[in-house]
Amino acid sequence: xxxxxxxxxxxxxxxxxxxxxxxxxxxxxxxxxxxxxxxxxxxxxxxxxxxxxxxxxxxxxxxxxxxxxxxxxxxxxxxxxxxxxxxxxxxxxxxxxxxxxxxxxxxxxxxxxxxxxxxxxxxxxxxxxxxxxxxxxxxxxxxxxxxxxxxxxxxxxxxxxxxxxxxxxxxxxxxxxxxxxxxxxxxxxxxxxxxxxxxxxxxxxxxxxxxxxxxxxxxxxxxxxxxxxxxxxxxxxxxxxxxxxxxxxxxxxxxxxxxxxxxxxxxxxxxxxxxxxxxxxxxxxxxxxxxxxxxxxxxxxxxxxxxxxxxxxxxxxxxxxxxxxxxxxxxxxxxxxxxxxxxxxxxxxxxxxxxxxxxxxxxxxxxxxxxxxxxxxxxxxxxxxxxxxxxxxxxxxxxxxxxxxxxxxxxxxxxxxxxxxxxxxxxxxxxxxxxxxxxxxxxxxxxxxxxxxxxxxxxxxxxxxxxxxxxxxxxxxxxxxxxxxxxxxxxxxxxxxxxxxxxxxxxxxxxxxxxxxxxxxxxxxxxxxxxxxxxxxxxxxxxxxxxxxxxxxxxxxxxxxxxxxxxxxxxxxxxxxxxxxxxxxxxxxxxxxxxxxxxxxxxxxxxxxxxxxxxxx
Amino acid sequence: xxxxxxxxxxxxxxxxxxxxxxxxxxxxxxxxxxxxxxxxxxxxxxxxxxxxxxxxxxxxxxxxxxxxxxxxxxxx
Numbered sequence: 001x002x003x004x005x006x007x008x009x010x011x012x013x014x015x016x017x018x019x020x021x022x023x024x025x026x027x028x029x030x031x032x033x034x035x036x037x038x039x040x041x042x043x044x045x046x047x048x049x050x051x052x053x054x055x056x057x058x059x060x061x062x063x064x065x066x067x068x069x070x071x072x073x074x075x076x077x078x079x080x081x082x083x084x085x086x087x088x089x090x091x092x093x094x095x096x097x098x099x100x101x102x103x104x105x106x107x108x109x110x111x112x113x114x115x116x117x118x119x120x121x122x123x124x125x126x127x128x129x130x131x132x133x134x135x136x137x138x139x140x141x142x143x144x145x146x147x148x149x150x151x152x153x154x155x156x157x158x159x160x161x162x163x164x165x166x167x168x169x170x171x172x173x174x175x176x177x178x179x180x181x182x183x184x185x186x187x188x189x190x191x192x193x194x195x196x197x198x199x200x201x202x203x204x205x206x207x208x209x210x211x212x213x214x215x216x217x218x219x220x221x222x223x224x225x226x227x228x229x230x231x232x233x234x235x236x237x238x239x240x241x242x243x244x245x246x247x248x249x250x251x252x253x254x255x256x257x258x259x260x261x262x263x264x265x266x267x268x269x270x271x272x273x274x275x276x277x278x279x280x281x282x283x284x285x286x287x288x289x290x291x292x293x294x295x296x297x298x299x300x301x302x303x304x305x306x307x308x309x310x311x312x313x314x315x316x317x318x319x320x321x322x323x324x325x326x327x328x329x330x331x332x333x334x335x336x337x338x339x340x341x342x343x344x345x346x347x348x349x350x351x352x353x354x355x356x357x358x359x360x361x362x363x364x365x366x367x368x369x370x371x372x373x374x375x376x377x378x379x380x381x382x383x384x385x386x387x388x389x390x391x392x393x394x395x396x397x398x399x400x401x402x403x404x405x406x407x408x409x410x411x412x413x414x415x416x417x418x419x420x421x422x423x424x425x426x427x428x429x430x431x432x433x434x435x436x437x438x439x440x441x442x443x444x445x446x447x448x449x450x451x452x453x454x455x456x457x458x459x460x461x462x463x464x465x466x467x468x469x470x471x472x473x474x475x476x477x478x479x480x481x482x483x484x485x486x487x488x489x490x491x492x493x494x495x496x497x498x499x500x501x502x503x504x505x506x507x508x509x510x511x512x513x514x515x516x517x518x519x520x521x522x523x524x525x526x527x528x529x530x531x532x533x534x535x536x537x538x539x540x541x542x543x544x545x546x547x548x549x550x551x552x553x554x555x556x557x558x559x560x561x562x563x564x565x566x567x568x569x570x571x572x573x574x575x576x577x578x579x580x581x582x583x584x585x586x587x588x589x590x591x592x593x594x595x596x597x598x599x600x601x602x603x604x605x606x607x608x609x610x611x612x613x614x615x616x617x
Numbered sequence: 618x619x620x621x622x623x624x625x626x627x628x629x630x631x632x633x634x635x636x637x638x639x640x641x642x643x644x645x646x647x648x649x650x651x652x653x654x655x656x657x658x659x660x661x662x663x664x665x666x667x668x669x670x671x672x673x674x675x676x677x678x679x680x681x682x683x684x685x686x687x688x689x690x691x692x693x
Binding site: 006007053054057058061062063065066067097100101104105108111218219221222236239269272273276279280 | 628630631633636637640641643644656657658659661682683684
């Protein structure tokens with residue numbers, strides 16, 4: 001019976017709305033007091049039933065909930081034969097709960113959409129070789145699975161046959177399809193856009209990257225900040241206190257109407273729901289945009305940020321060197337490039353990779369008499385020509401004459417922080433390439449945005465030499481840039497900022513070798529393309545290692561923090577206005593109190609919902 | 618033996634629902650009271666319990682008796 005009534009809450013709200021309408025039309029329209037009283041009394045009794053049941057259950061587990069306040073208030077209104085008030089209050093309470101559930105679901109939708117991306121079934125290879133559809137929970141590490149076009153990849157695994165392109169948006173936030181072939185890694189929760197893959201399961205269930213991210217987000221949306229914990233504690237005593245106040249007022253004034261009005265006005269609805277609603281919407285927005293904010297404490301700290309410290313390699317720069325500048329001298333450059341590529345193809349030097357990437361597809365020629373000159377380069381014979389590839393010292397050793405133009409270029413390239421790769425054919429300089437770890441595109445603009453968002457200092461720390469660090473620092477317009485730093489030096493630097501200058505510091509790093517700094521900073525921000533270390537040690541994860549998400553993350557945290565404050569302000573403001581209305585005016589009665597309360601809860605939820613649409617301008 | 622359970626509830630709309638569900642689970646014998654966590658936004662209850670004293674069905678029953686629908690439960 002109790003369950004039946006509770007499950008029909010929405011129907012009850014509808015019926016009592018109709019009864020209230022009948023009551024008022026007969027009272028005002030037909031002046032039929034009897035029908036009016038009857039309709040309103042029935043509406044009250046019907047409406048209070050589910051509320052009273054909830055109140056009883058709450059009391060059973062020793063909780064004085066809002067239901068308790070409302071039930072007593074309605075009973076009191078009934079006693080003084082104010083059926084109008086009791087009917088309207090119960091209706092508003094039920095209708096409010098209905099609306100709240102609806103829009104709360106909207107607010108939580110961003111995160112729900114994500115968790116619903118979890119794969120549910122898999123095609124698993126049976127001992128006979130055929131593939132059978134099984135629940136994803138039955139897949140174990142080492143199983144061979146078939147993934148068809150349009151299907152979700154059920155586990156983290158390695159492709160063993162087939163090829164296709166995969167949309168990895170659920171992991172990286174980036175919806176451009178990624179090509180997969182034999183040997184590629186695939187991730188649970190991503191979608192095979194086209195092709196067919198056979199994969200072997202490496203990690204399943206909660207151990208997959210997707211599983212870990214889901215768990216984190218789920219915990220993040222319910223993690224509580226200091227302020228929220230305070231409000232929770234406050235609410236625990238607040239509701240009983242309102243009840244006590246109502247009783248005291250009644251005992252002192254013998255005015256039952258005043259006492260029950262206080263019970264209704266005292267409902268703490270908007271206050272307790274305001275912060276969780278902002279939190280879930282803010283974290284949901286982040287999750288949609290490739291920013292994982294681990295809880296409301298992080299949002300709080302992030303909002304007060306003074307200094308942002310960056311790692312250089314892999315964060316500000318791409319992390320792998322590439323050819324930044326080049327110059328050609330003389331004729332037959334095509335040939336010289338083919339010779340250079342042929343020699344570099346046989347080298348495993350880090351610069352060789354950058355050079356090959358720059359040249360692209362060229363016909364390879366057989367290389368003979370290869371001689372590696374330590375610390376200088378390579379000399380070899382290709383097509384009967386003597387080719388030297390290396391630094392200036394090698395050119396000098398080979399007796400290559402460097403003209404005025406070449407000398408000027410060399411100085412210029414070196415000043416720009418490049419490592420040099422020179423190529424000579426038969427003692428004549430042909431090619432000069434400058435290789436360096438380049439700044440990620442867009443970083444400069446992103447840093448400007450961070451400054452605009454109120455970050456006071458932008459600091460870069462790097463293991464590189466001071467010269468390179470200074471150059472990058474100048475180019476990016478940083479406040480400070482320090483080189484020659486080991487991972488522990490970076491951590492100590494951050495510690496100093498926090499302890500001696502009492503700043504709130506964020507550290508942005510790639511999460512691999514910067515764990516000490518990530519852990520030491522108030523906010524550790526990992527540029528991890530879903531690496532486990534990054535996800536676990538940091539407070540904020542930028543999926544897909546995308547630096548451009550950083551301003552969005554900060555802007556979102558600031559807006560979310562502001563949103564929470566607005567909600568507290570609305571909630572407290574409403575209670576204060578109602579109370580002063582009750583004490584100093586005569587416009588406040590029980591029904592208006594309930595109406596304003598329910599309205600304020602809706603306003604607070606709708607305000608939180610705005611965060612879902614947040615975008616940095 | 619102590620087991621870990623996660624129960625997915627219907628959407629929780631008021632923070633006092635959280636208190637109620639938490640109170641109901643804590644009142645059962647065999648539940649590790651420290652471990653009970655009811656997540657408001659995720660609408661989930663997480664707790665540890667001794668499966669010699671209590672089955673997850675009994676916990677579900679206690680929650681349903683409060684008027685909250687249990688959508689799914691998982692024990693590990």
